[in-house]
Amino acid sequence: xxxxxxxxxxxxxxxxxxxxxxxxxxxxxxxxxxxxxxxxxxxxxxxxxxxxxxxxxxxxxxxxxxxxxxxxxxxxxxxxxxxxxxxxxxxxxxxxxxxxxxxxxxxxxxxxxxxxxxxxxxxxxxxxxxxxxxxxxxxxxxxxxxxxxxxxxxxxxxxxxxxxxxxxxxxxxxxxxxxxxxxxxxxxxxxxxxxxxxxxxxxxxxxxxxxxxxxxxxxxxxxxxxxxxxxxxxxxxxxxxxxxxxxxxxxxxxxxxxxxxxx
Amino acid sequence: xxxxxxxxxxxxxxxxxxxxxxxxxxxxxxxxxxxxxxxxxxxxxxxxxxxxxxxxxxxxxxxxxxxxxxxxxxxxxxxxxxxxxxxxxxxxxxxxxxxxxxxxxxxxxxxxxxxxxxxxxxxxxxxxxxxxxxxx
Numbered sequence: 001x002x003x004x005x006x007x008x009x010x011x012x013x014x015x016x017x018x019x020x021x022x023x024x025x026x027x028x029x030x031x032x033x034x035x036x037x038x039x040x041x042x043x044x045x046x047x048x049x050x051x052x053x054x055x056x057x058x059x060x061x062x063x064x065x066x067x068x069x070x071x072x073x074x075x076x077x078x079x080x081x082x083x084x085x086x087x088x089x090x091x092x093x094x095x096x097x098x099x100x101x102x103x104x105x106x107x108x109x110x111x112x113x114x115x116x117x118x119x120x121x122x123x124x125x126x127x128x129x130x131x132x133x134x135x136x137x138x139x140x141x142x143x144x145x146x147x148x149x150x151x152x153x154x155x156x157x158x159x160x161x162x163x164x165x166x167x168x169x170x171x172x173x174x175x176x177x178x179x180x181x182x183x184x185x186x187x188x189x190x191x192x193x194x195x196x197x198x199x200x201x202x203x204x205x206x207x208x209x210x211x212x213x214x215x216x217x218x219x220x221x222x223x224x225x226x227x228x229x230x231x232x233x234x235x236x237x238x239x240x241x242x243x244x245x246x247x248x249x250x251x252x253x254x255x256x257x258x259x260x261x262x263x
Numbered sequence: 264x265x266x267x268x269x270x271x272x273x274x275x276x277x278x279x280x281x282x283x284x285x286x287x288x289x290x291x292x293x294x295x296x297x298x299x300x301x302x303x304x305x306x307x308x309x310x311x312x313x314x315x316x317x318x319x320x321x322x323x324x325x326x327x328x329x330x331x332x333x334x335x336x337x338x339x340x341x342x343x344x345x346x347x348x349x350x351x352x353x354x355x356x357x358x359x360x361x362x363x364x365x366x367x368x369x370x371x372x373x374x375x376x377x378x379x380x381x382x383x384x385x386x387x388x389x390x391x392x393x394x395x396x397x398x399x
Contacts, residue, residue: 042344049349054389058341058349061392100293106318136317136342243343245317249297254371257296 032170032204035124037239038232040117040211042134082185082215082225095189100258101250104183108137108245110159112183113176113198116140118211118232120239129165129172134239144174151177157194159183174200185215185225192217207234292318294394298339298368298379303396306336306378307364315353317342322356322380324365338367340380340393351391362386 050061084092095102105111119131119142127147133140144165152162155178162178176198184190197216202209209232215225294300308326320343324336346356364384370377381394 042348044344044348047345047348051350054387055391056349056351057392058345058351059392059394100296106292108318136344243316246314247318248321248339249292249319252297252370252372252374252377253293255296256293258293 031167032172033124034122034129034172034202034204034209037121037235037237038119038209039235039237040120040209040230040232042120043117043136080186080225080227081188082190083222084220085222088220091191092189095184095191097189098256099187099189100253100256102189103187105137105187106247106249108247109182110137110140111135112159112179112185112192113161114200114213114215114227115184115186116160118202118209118230129174132239134242136242137245139239139242142176144172146172151175156180161196161198168201171201171203174198174202176200186227191220193219195219208232209234294368294379297371299371300368303366303368303381304378305364305366306338307362308336309360309362310357311335313353313357315343317344320346320356322365322383324363334376336376336378338365338378338380356383356391358383358385 047059048061050057100106105115110116116133116135120134121132123130123132127145129144129146131142131144140160142160142163144163146165146167149164151164155162157178157180159180159182161176163174163176165172165174167173177196179192179194179196181192181194183192185192185196192215195217198213199216200211200213202211204210210229211232212229213227215221215227217225306324306326308324310322311325312323314321314323319339320341322338322340324338325333326336328334346352363386365378365380366382366384368379368381379394381396382390382392384390
């Protein structure tokens with residue numbers, strides 16, 4: 001609306017028009033700008049490669065010095081796990097015991113939500129927020145309407161579900177439903193039902209993105225599973241096309257021996 | 264800067280014992296369930312191909328057997344994200360055709376010419392440590 005046209009409107013209506021414009025601007029200003037590329041560690045935050053000349057140690061490398069690193073007496077943090085109702089513990093244990101052959105992620109399936117973690121790139125418009133992922137299983141996307149649209153009912157249940165979002169001040173709150181049952185909440189046999197609902201809360205403070213998710217599955221969980229907050233840092237590094245994911249291990253597995261991961 | 268290699272391996276082993284980590288992160292991959300961690304071996308040859316894929320990359324190593332016949336070993340290694348975090352590209356890992364000696368673990372199920380990489384030593388003296396020596 002031009003200034004000239006504004007002053008052609010009767011004064012009372014002009015006051016209302018200005019008030020609406022200011023209110024709308026306040027709403028837009030109240031929302032955070034979450035757009036950009038986000039370095040969230042890709043789930044391998046523990047990896048600290050060591051470069052020595054032209055050589056590189058990639059896995060489980062401490063600082064290479066002539067003085068041995070001190071042994072820490074601080075116990076490692078126990079990874080967060082959902083708490084299941086008693087009648088489902090046996091099934092979780094069975095899946096845990098056979099996870100090297102039953103974990104869907106090991107078959108290159110999409111990891112599901114919240115297991116996929118925070119996005120690697122966010123594209124933000126006034127009506128939609130788009131999450132892009134560069135995952136070991138491939139590239140994925142989620143389109144999150146923030147214009148009041150309801151959940152879709154015209155699509156099949158899927159690994160990443162159907163999401164809608166609302167702004168609570170500068171925090172984006174995303175609710176996702178309509179999941180298939182072919183993913184786990186995390187590793188170690190953490191299955192879920194088709195009634196899973198996940199709430200994610202995303203906010204930004206300067207170059208840091210904060211992501212926190214809570215999984216609700218009343219049929220099988222003793223309580224909502226609130227996973228620890230994860231952080232991502234703004235980066236200039238663009239996401240890339242994920243390499244092919246090709247499962248080639250299952251046919252060669254002899255037994256279920258495996259190792260715990262840091263998360 | 265030169266490093267004390269035996270000290271480096273000791274530190275590496277200590278770090279591995281503390282971290283309990285030998286496998287990729289996204290799920291609990293079974294290295295010990297597939298490969299014989301008790302009998303590491305070494306293969307010498309040239310890298311003819313690399314599958315830059317997930318959840319594990321594969322290196323194809325052409326090795327001359329006792330009768331001078333070229334036999335190709337398919338050797339499993341890290342997911343691509345771990346290489347990228349370490350600043351390593353596919354081309355760097357392939358080594359531009361130079362001879363390499365790979366220390367690794369043979370397959371447990373008897374599949375011939377299948378193994379898991381612990382370390383690649385290149386003819387020009389540099390190396391990439393991609394897993395750790397472990398008796399677990």
